[in-house]
Amino acid sequence: MSPEVSDIFARLESxxxxxxxxxxxxxxxxxxxxxxxxxxxxxxxDYIKLTKYQEFCWRTLGAFxxxxxxxxxxxxxxxxxxxxxxxxxxxxxxxxxxTIIVGVASAVVAILLGGVILSFLRIDATLILVASVLLIxxxxxxxxxxxxxxxxxxxxxxxRDIDKRIGAAMGFISAMASADVNVDxxxxxxxxxxxxxxxxxxxxWVTRDTELLGVDILSAISSAAQRTPSMKFQEFLxxxxxxxxxxxxxxxxxxxKAEQFEKESKLEMRSQLETLGLMAESFVTVVxxxxxxxxxxxxxxxxVPGGGGGSGATVLLLYAVVGxxxxxxxxxxxxxxxxxxxxxxx
Numbered sequence: 487m488s489p490e491v492s493d494i495f496a497r498l499e500s501x502x503x504x505x506x507x508x509x510x511x512x513x514x515x516x517x518x519x520x521x522x523x524x525x526x527x528x529x530x531x532d533y534i535k536l537t538k539y540q541e542f543c544w545r546t547l548g549a550f551x552x553x554x555x556x557x558x559x560x561x562x563x564x565x566x567x568x569x570x571x572x573x574x575x576x577x578x579x580x581x582x583x584x585t586i587i588v589g590v591a592s593a594v595v596a597i598l599l600g601g602v603i604l605s606f607l608r609i610d611a612t613l614i615l616v617a618s619v620l621l622i623x624x625x626x627x628x629x630x631x632x633x634x635x636x637x638x639x640x641x642x643x644x645x646r647d648i649d650k651r652i653g654a655a656m657g658f659i660s661a662m663a664s665a666d667v668n669v670d671x672x673x674x675x676x677x678x679x680x681x682x683x684x685x686x687x688x689x690x691w692v693t694r695d696t697e698l699l700g701v702d703i704l705s706a707i708s709s710a711a712q713r714t715p716s717m718k719f720q721e722f723l724x725x726x727x728x729x730x731x732x733x734x735x736x737x738x739x740x741x742x743k744a745e746q747f748e749k750e751s752k753l754e755m756r757s758q759l760e761t762l763g764l765m766a767e768s769f770v771t772v773v774x775x776x777x778x779x780x781x782x783x784x785x786x787x788x789x790v791p792g793g794g795g796g797s798g799a800t801v802l803l804l805y806a807v808v809g810x811x812x813x814x815x816x817x818x819x820x821x822x823x824x825x826x827x828x829x830x831x832x
Contacts, residue, residue: 536576543583544576551579561634567641567715569687581633589626596621645715647684652718653751655685656744663740669726670696670703688714704730718747758826765823773815780807 536544555578562574570577596618603614658679662672674697676682677689688710695706704727711723722743729739781804788800 536572540572540576540580543580547579547583548575551575551582561637563713564637564641566713568637568644570637570640577637581630584633585626585630588629589622592625593622641715644684644687645717648688648714648716648719651683651685652716652722653744653747655682656722656740656747658682660737660740660744663737666737669707669730669736673703673707685719688719761826762823765819769819773812773819777807777812777815 535541552575555575558574558578561577565572565574565577572580599621600614600618655676658676659672662675667675670693673689673692677686677693679686682689691713692703692706692710695701695709696703701709707723708727711720711727714720714723725739725743726736728734729736784800784804784807788804
């Protein structure tokens with residue numbers, strides 16, 4: 487056994503009482519609740535700060551947002567699930583200020599562009615007015631919609647990452663549970679494993695609640711279940727709390743969940759392989775065979791007299807198929823397959 491592996495098992499030895507205790511500034515004091523954690527020498531706390539632009543938005547519109555904005559529990563939950571360390575009021579002020587800036591910039595561009603068109607081109611003023619109104623209205627609406635849905639989008643991305651890695655993480659948890667390691671130590675060690683992606687971040691928050699805030703492990707796991715964006719991980723955490731409070735044993739539960747997620751992972755991989763096979767057949771039919779027949783038919787129509795080639799429309803359509811349709815369809819299939827294989831490799 488290599489020294490690195492033996493060192494890992496030495497750190498996971500559950501019989502060492504010092505490993506199971508929280509390091510405190512005063513080991514003699516029996517402190518309940520929040521306590522002082524002994525940080526490494528020269529270490530300083532890491533404060534959460536807004537960016538300069540976000541701070542500007544908050545200082546400019548913070549009072550107005552507090553007065554006019556309604557409570558938004560859905561946005562608050564999305565920010566928690568996305569691990570975006572901002573209060574809902576701060577994010578709302580950021581969204582509103584960005585929307586206002588985009589609207590003003592769109593109005594300036596529309597006015598300047600409309601004046602240039604009226605000065606140099608003879609176009610109906612009504613058409614220019616309609617185009618200017620659309621140019622003024624569409625960009626701020628799009629900016630507001632994108633920024634409002636951004637936390638939920640980040641949360642869904644984190645949820646997909648958790649779902650892809652949960653099988654491997656359950657193997658790690660069940661292996662530690664088989665060695666009779668306590669639940670809080672399991673989550674603490676899981677928070678040190680970067681290969682588990684967002685599951686590691688969820689475990690870090692559980693460890694933060696227990697060791698820094700003094701919350702008991704079951705309450706910390708219950709809070710993590712409420713804020714996680716993955717339904718699979720939420721079900722697993724709720725099962726941990728239910729099993730513990732009902733007097734059950736966690737070791738069989740961890741082993742059962744590891745086996746369950748392993749089977750689900752195999753089924754998902756089989757489904758992805760079938761999807762890739764279907765996409766390959768569609769690629770040959772839509773991107774290879776159909777454009778080839780279309781190009782041949784259009785080339786013959788352009789050459790044969792009376793086939794429509796004299797007007798040049800057939801030749802122009804042939805250029806569009808060869809130069810636009812085929813490359814776009816190929817890149818679309820490539821991007822879709824790349825994105826699918828990328829999510830599967832998480």
